[in-house]
Amino acid sequence: xxxxxxxxxxxxxxxxxxxxxxxxxxxxxxxxxxxxxxxxxxxxxxxxxxxxxxxxxxxxxxxxxxxxxxxxxxxxxxxxxxxxxxxxxxxxxxxxxxxxxxxxxxxxxxxxxxxxxxxxxxxxxxxxxxxxxxxxxxxxxxxxxxxxxxxxxxxxxxxxxxxxxxxxxxxxxxxxxxxxxxxxxxxxxxxxxxxxxxxxxxxxxxxxxxxxxxxxxxxxxxxxxxxxxxxxxxxxxxxxxxxxxxxxxxxxxxxxxxxxxxxxxxxxxxxxxxxxxxxxxxxxxxxxxxxxxxxxxxxxxxxxxxxxxxxxx
Amino acid sequence: xxxxxxxxxxxxxxxxxxxxxxxxxxxxxxxxxxxxxxxxxxxxxxxxxxxxxxxxxxxxxxxxxxxxxxxxxxxxxxxxxxxxxxxxxxxxxxxxx
Numbered sequence: 586x587x588x589x590x591x592x593x594x595x596x597x598x599x600x601x602x603x604x605x606x607x608x609x610x611x612x613x614x615x616x617x618x619x620x621x622x623x624x625x626x627x628x629x630x631x632x633x634x635x636x637x638x639x640x641x642x643x644x645x646x647x648x649x650x651x652x653x654x655x656x657x658x659x660x661x662x663x664x665x666x667x668x669x670x671x672x673x674x675x676x677x678x679x680x681x682x683x684x685x686x687x688x689x690x691x692x693x694x695x696x697x698x699x700x701x702x703x704x705x706x707x708x709x710x711x712x713x714x715x716x717x718x719x720x721x722x723x724x725x726x727x728x729x730x731x732x733x734x735x736x737x738x739x740x741x742x743x744x745x746x747x748x749x750x751x752x753x754x755x756x757x758x759x760x761x762x763x764x765x766x767x768x769x770x771x772x773x774x775x776x777x778x779x780x781x782x783x784x785x786x787x788x789x790x791x792x793x794x795x796x797x798x799x800x801x802x803x804x805x806x807x808x809x810x811x812x813x814x815x816x817x818x819x820x821x822x823x824x825x826x827x828x829x830x831x832x833x834x835x836x837x838x839x840x841x842x843x844x845x846x847x848x849x850x851x852x853x854x855x856x857x858x859x860x861x862x863x864x865x866x867x868x869x870x871x872x873x874x875x876x877x878x879x880x881x882x883x884x885x886x887x888x889x890x891x892x893x894x895x896x897x898x
Numbered sequence: 899x900x901x902x903x904x905x906x907x908x909x910x911x912x913x914x915x916x917x918x919x920x921x922x923x924x925x926x927x928x929x930x931x932x933x934x935x936x937x938x939x940x941x942x943x944x945x946x947x948x949x950x951x952x953x954x955x956x957x958x959x960x961x962x963x964x965x966x967x968x969x970x971x972x973x974x975x976x977x978x979x980x981x982x983x984x985x986x987x988x989x990x991x992x993x994x995x
Binding site: 744771772773775779780783 | 972979986
């Protein structure tokens with residue numbers, strides 16, 4: 586019975602992927618991609634990777650989906666021209682060959698995996714006691730491979746700076762996007778008043794249970810960022826000018842705390858990002874508490890986009 | 899008692915699934931945006947409500963059950979607001995035509 590469901594799920598995903606690639610309308614392709622992300626979430630649940638499933642739903646389906654919807658609506662004006670234009674046969678053949686080669690390489694890689702697949706899971710479970718956290722994913726992300734998580738947080742800050750640099754000179758340091766206007770008594774404003782208190786509690790909860798259960802700062806931060814964006818889109822709040830001191834401090838705070846604790850480890854525990862005995866859990870909580878607001882800020886501002894309006898009108 | 903609760907679960911979840919099927923049929927077959935929205939919201943509200951109701955006897959704790967009910971309430975809130983927004987946009991476009 587489960588097999589039938591799994592095969593059906595896999596077939597649906599492949600069909601959606603093909604449809605998202607072949608759809609001529611950009612908006613339709615984006616909607617297909619979001620549905621594809623949500624189905625992938627189900628696959629991760631089936632594989633018992635609930636942490637990955639949460640991330641896929643939050644980042645892969647939600648955040649990337651929102652970014653792509655924004656991109657598709659901006660490209661709407663140019664779409665007819667882009668559709669009328671047909672690349673030369675040589676370009677098309679080359680693109681097809683490249684795509685086929687990448688797919689073939691991936692397929693060969695997957696088929697040639699040793700059985701059983703190499704795993705570090707037993708070592709993780711054997712050493713998880715030291716970290717004081719109960720969720721092995723959190724232990725890997727913030728203790729055994731903390732370096733990766735640190736670099737990931739820094740890369741996100743760089744990505745945001747990259748988005749900002751796309752704004753026109755006049756608006757540099759100004760507010761991202763256009764001012765959203767919506768009927769103050771309308772349904773969107775209503776939702777933006779009712780949902781954020783619930784969303785902030787759910788986001789904080791998902792962040793907090795990450796220590797021992799599936800969840801964590803990334804998924805929690807996405808939910809909190811979504812609540813802020815909802816208020817911005819309903820016209821109840823405005824995105825802050827990106828030159829504001831609190832924005833800049835907030836963006837740097839998370840990675841800076843992470844690096845400071847890492848350097849402290851170099852002095853007290855003998856290696857960068859090592860935690861002194863007995864303090865692992867408390868230091869992990871400090872890092873997570875510092876990273877969560879930074880991540881929420883980055884994710885929300887990534888969607889808000891490049892500055893479009895000067896800070897002082 | 900257990901078997902009675904199992905029967906309740908099965909009946910409720912099957913009924914919920916029928917609502918989803920009917921909602922999907924409506925989405926595919928109804929002629930305009932408003933009737934399609936009408937069909938979809940029935941699937942969301944009643945279908946999901948029945949599925950959640952059917953799952954309640956199977957959960958292992960009060961907290962899990964409460965979470966399920968909250969999921970249903972949130973989906974209803976989001977679904978109602980989203981269909982209002984879709985309907986408003988559809989009506990605006992109709993006026994422009």
